[in-house]
Amino acid sequence: MQSFHQYVYAQLSTPRKDDILQRAAQRISLWKQNKLCSRYYIRFWSSVVEAGDGETFKAKVLNASRRRSIGMMQNTPFSFLMRERR
Numbered sequence: 001m002q003s004f005h006q007y008v009y010a011q012l013s014t015p016r017k018d019d020i021l022q023r024a025a026q027r028i029s030l031w032k033q034n035k036l037c038s039r040y041y042i043r044f045w046s047s048v049v050e051a052g053d054g055e056t057f058k059a060k061v062l063n064a065s066r067r068r069s070i071g072m073m074q075n076t077p078f079s080f081l082m083r084e085r086r
Helices: 002-011 017-034 039-051 054-062 066-074 079-085
Strands: none
Touching (some): 002 017, 002 054, 017 039, 039 054, 039 066, 054 066
């Protein structure tokens, strides 16, 4: 999951950034509306996506403690990018 999120981080430095963040925000909205995951994950990922920059992503996701990052990465709103990594 770390490798995948490094890919996400790299994509946030491309012209696709706004589209990627919009799709992630839509995924978080779906979680919220349908109560699909803990509010903790919703708050965490909302703060990352709303910040709208790669450096916040890096600080909160890639540079987080191993314990915290594993849980966050397993509940990622960026999973739609996984198809690109095959």
